[in-house]
Amino acid sequence: MHDILDLDTFPLDRAGTRDWCALVDRCREDLAREGMFNLHGFMQSRVAERVVAEMMPRFETASFLHERHHNIYFSEPAGVPGDHPALRRFRTSNRTLCADRIEGSALLRLYEWPEFATFLAATMDKPALHVMEDPLARVNVMSYSEGQELNWHFDRSEFTTTLLLQAPENGGGFEYRTGLRSDDDPNHEGVARLLQGNDPETRMITLSPGTLNVFRGRNTAHRVTSVSGTRQRVVAVFSYFERPGVVFSPGERVGFYGRAR
Secondary structure, three states, rough: OOOEEEOOOOOOOOOOOOOHHHHHHHHHHHHHHHHHEEEEEEEOOHHHHHHHHHHHHHHHHHOOEEEEEEEOOOOOOOOOOOHHHOOOOOOEEEEEEEEOOOOOOOHHHHHOOOOHHHHHHHHHOOOOEEOOOOOOOEEEEEEEEOEEEEEHHHOOOEEEEEEEEEOOHHHHHHHEEEEOOOOOOOHHHHHHHOOOOOOOOEEOOOOOOOOEEEEEOOOOOOEEEEEOOOOOOEEEOOOOEEOOOOOOOOOHHHHHOOOOO
């Protein structure tokens, strides 16, 4: 993996060593304090550029145009009136390449590298993480062109792992609000304040290509702001689970990717 990752700075291949433990501790501290950690330069910039060059023709011929209007929950939560400001609706639009469309990519090689899952599990304080068996969902590559954006939402999983491959000319910032809700408190009024632009704890970061980003997506509201310019924002999303053998249902695949297989 030395040919695609900066393992001198980020020694994922040396689990249990002093340097590896120090990196894990730093990531844990960032997760506890900020709700996320970022490893800038995790993937070598030339490799990220090569991956993007490989993906661009595939976006034209093999991607799914995902467009929908939704609220922050992607559903209608029980006990919340339909006119509640926490249910304000937004538009999301991007193109998605599924794992079966990126065969031979360095992204799949990284995803299936056991040391990557071992490191992520340690930062999240999990006993272990497992790759998905789902042929579509295990790794997705998403592009955002002029006017496209990923709007406010919460993730289904506790943690989300992404790798930025290309930054746009303008826009495409990652905006988030850590710990907006909890498993015990949905905090609908706080969600409403966020969507009305009245939450002073909202933060925005702009990542550089090659940055690994891990954040607590289930209770952290987040979005990717609208992209402008001719250069697309391209990001890979890696899906791991605490149990082996996870697959999506045919209905979930159709909803996410427009096809069941």
